[in-house]
Amino acid sequence: MMRRRDLAFVATMGLALALSAPLAEAGAGSPSIEIGVIHAQHTDGGAFIDPRLREIGQHLRDEPFVRYNVYRLLDHARLLLERGKPVALGLVNGRTLKVTLVDSQGSGAERRFRMRAEIAEPHQEAFLKLLEVTAGVDEPFFVGGQSYDAGTLFLELVLRP
Amino acid sequence: MRLSRETKIELMAWADGELPHEVSERVTGLLERSDDARQFVEDLRASHMSEWVSEAVHPRLSAVPSITDAVMDRLETTRSTTISTVPSRRRRADRHRVHSLVISVTTGLAVAASLALYFRWDTSRDVRPAPIAQIAASGGRASEPSATPGATPLATASRGVEVNDIDALSHAISVFEIPLGAAAANAAKSTGPSSVVIWIDEDRNAR
Numbered sequence: 315m316m317r318r319r320d321l322a323f324v325a326t327m328g329l330a331l332a333l334s335a336p337l338a339e340a341g342a343g344s345p346s347i348e349i350g351v352i353h354a355q356h357t358d359g360g361a362f363i364d365p366r367l368r369e370i371g372q373h374l375r376d377e378p379f380v381r382y383n384v385y386r387l388l389d390h391a392r393l394l395l396e397r398g399k400p401v402a403l404g405l406v407n408g409r410t411l412k413v414t415l416v417d418s419q420g421s422g423a424e425r426r427f428r429m430r431a432e433i434a435e436p437h438q439e440a441f442l443k444l445l446e447v448t449a450g451v452d453e454p455f456f457v458g459g460q461s462y463d464a465g466t467l468f469l470e471l472v473l474r475p
Numbered sequence: 476m477r478l479s480r481e482t483k484i485e486l487m488a489w490a491d492g493e494l495p496h497e498v499s500e501r502v503t504g505l506l507e508r509s510d511d512a513r514q515f516v517e518d519l520r521a522s523h524m525s526e527w528v529s530e531a532v533h534p535r536l537s538a539v540p541s542i543t544d545a546v547m548d549r550l551e552t553t554r555s556t557t558i559s560t561v562p563s564r565r566r567r568a569d570r571h572r573v574h575s576l577v578i579s580v581t582t583g584l585a586v587a588a589s590l591a592l593y594f595r596w597d598t599s600r601d602v603r604p605a606p607i608a609q610i611a612a613s614g615g616r617a618s619e620p621s622a623t624p625g626a627t628p629l630a631t632a633s634r635g636v637e638v639n640d641i642d643a644l645s646h647a648i649s650v651f652e653i654p655l656g657a658a659a660a661n662a663a664k665s666t667g668p669s670s671v672v673i674w675i676d677e678d679r680n681a682r
Binding site for chain 2: 373428440442449458466
């Protein structure tokens with residue numbers, strides 16, 4: 315009787331391990347992409363930096379951030395990336411940002427990811443047809459220049475583990 | 476009767492009570508006998524002739540106060556000269572102090588202005604005005620020959636963000652390098668990992 319119970323326990327544990335292994339592997343190998351949609355303006359009314367935009371705050375003296383003195387976070391999303399499968403985020407100006415994980419190199423903290431981004435526009439050719447970058451986790455990069463509401467949009471993209 | 480010089484002196488001394496007893500009795504007898512003597516004494520008392528006589532008869536005595544006065548005057552003059560010299564020296568010292576202060580303030584302002592100019596220049600130097608790569612709208616593409624990781628990218632950093640390929644069709648593209656993470660705190664002096672800002676002009680065919 316005891317032997318049957320032991321066998322059942324071992325089988326259950328084995329099944330659980332067998333099912334969880336691919337998930338763990340996927341979790342370890344697939345980062346997520348964190349996207350911030352930032353509205354930047356230059357006003358005479360005084361500077362304002364959204365307190366959530368810590369990274370921007372460090373670059374206010376760098377081009378092209380120095381051109382603006384008001385930064386507001388309009389939207390924020392975190393999307394899980396899977397190799398070869400694009401994820402999309404609708405932007406406030408009607409365009410769509412698509413991000414695709416291409417591949418990765420290295421392991422652990424030294425792991426680096428190659429990804430592609432595209433900004434599509436309905437019924438028109440893409441605003442950004444292709445942007446391909448290689449970055450590690452927690453290394454943000456920005457895409458700016460889109461006109462919006464008397465200012466411009468900055469997209470902050472950063473890979474998260 | 477005309478009074479002699481000696482008699483006048485004795486009368487003056489008598490008037491002042493300075494005569495010895497026997498001489499005083501003799502002068503008193505004279506005064507009783509002589510109207511001129513009495514008149515002289517009355518005149519002395521009336522017009523304070525005694526002072527004039529004293530000066531006339533004893534010029535040395537009168538000179539003493541004059542000398543004293545002269546010395547005192549001299550002292551006063553010296554004192555006043557000294558007194559007037561001290562403020563003069565003080566004024567000179569004050570003027571020198573004010574002059575030094577003006578020089579110090581001027582120097583301070585010059586140094587402050589120089590520092591302000593330096594830091595303003597340094598601040599403007601901190602701003603990175605020029606993108607590290609620019610692609611004109613025509614073509615609108617910048618890419619490395621191979622998209623293989625590890626190949627030379629458009630923007631590279633020591634384990635920072637690397638740009639491998641950009642294609643924005645008819646939009647002009649600029650790539651700005653910015654310090655990454657903790658390196659941002661040291662700004663321009665940092666040689667650490669960096670990131671990028673891809674700037675795509677909204678206007679098509681913009682340069």
